[in-house]
Amino acid sequence: MSLVIYNTQTRQKEPFTTLEDGKVKMYCCGVTVYDLCHLGHARSSIAWDIIRRYLTWRGYDVRYVQNFTDIDDKILNRARKENSSMEEVSEKYIETFFEDMRRLNIKDADEYPRATEHVEQICDLIQALVDKGMAYASGGDVYYAVQKFPGYGKLSGRTEGQMQSGASGRVSAEGEGEPKKRNPFDFALWKGVKPGEPFWESPWGKGRPGWHIECSAMIRSRLGESIDIHGGGGDLVFPHHENEIAQSEGATGKPLAQYWAHNGMVRVNGEKMSKSLGNFTTIRDLLETIEPMVVRLFILQAQYRKPLDFTDEAIASATSGWQTFSEGLTFGDRFGDKLGWASDAPLETLPEIADKFREAMDDDFNTSAAMAVLFEIAKDLRRCGNLLVHDQPLDMDATALQKQWATLVTLADVLGLEAVVEESGADGGLSDADIEAAIANRKQARADRDFAAADRIRDDLKAAGVTLIDKPDGTVFVRE
16 A cells, blocks of 8 residues: 545545655644643644654655744734743743653754744745735735635635635734735735834835745745645644645745645643633643653544544543553563573564554554554563563563564654663652662661561552562562
8 A cells, every 4th residue: 555645635635646756845834932832732743743754764755844933923922021022032932842842752853944034035925926916015014915816715625705704814913904905815925014013124114924924935945836745733724824825826836735734633621722711731731740652642542633632531541551552662671681682683573563554654644543553562562571570481482572572662663652761760750770779778678677667668669650579589670
């Protein structure tokens, strides 16, 4: 089976082909940097991280670009509120973005262009549209004339009546300029300067870019006139991506993207996530109580286009699943020596498992089905690990187990799932060294016939999630 991707524009799955053989140019709309990233950003970023990882594993040379919107009314409002500047607010939240994404094991994009770095390219693109009669200046602003682009609406499938609502994108921010428009559908490409706001010089006077034109200009500057995949959240289909198409294709006459892909939205207990409902969750608040890999596993359990409901039950299920998965991933580190595995042996994967994994992911990156394949291996390895801890005979030979473990580790990495045997307690948990030291202290206490102290050490470890098993040849431990 060849890779197929659901294309939002055609509303069907299509075989994946690239503009340039073996290479993928991929762009994803990034965040507006005025606040901490939330669970919805985690869902989107993990989705595109996995798609990029999988395409790379399939042998493509992927160039992935994700932008920052660093000039926006929301940023300016935050700067006024904090008695700060646009630049300071942007830098602060770009830094927190990277901190949050790296904790979730999301790889850095190849480039992170910023809107403020591309004002010249934005003006060039606007001028090209004006020259073609597809945009017009009005009172210091410049608007895109939607009716000049016959294909407007082809991405969202919206009717003319539906388009008018939100045609300017961030309506509350741009509503003041509506009397300057020739048509209510038209949207701002350039906004004239307002008192106290940052501005740039342009052929139409001082001002700043509209929201939609930023991505069109950054794609053109960093990736060219046409790309393979354009990604983003489902909430961006209209008006943002619809307007990107109008701008870019209006200027070049070429398709902006071969495939438009959109991830589903996150709900919390069945409701839309919002601050007004009190169910708004930032990534860093979430990671105060939930392991990053549990969050990643929770997101992976649904195919990227599907809606995702964040509930206590779903997180409990993901937590349990990660315990199994983690034990499978660390199996080789914990038991490799005992099984006589050579430490420098190459990771040899099982082709039949890799084929099942590929079949699942080739179907529009179906991580839910791919995870089901990997869970079977993880459960097998966990079962064998428990047998080894209790000195029970195995029903698989060491070589077969090594191939299973290598397959799990290799394919899990494609999904960004990683686990390690803790060597340091810096994160507040007990490291293996801590536990071994406690076992040695307990052994000494028992030798000194201080059984109360020995029992206290055992009980403290139990409370920390570590069970001791006394054997004739010594004491071993199992993390719960």
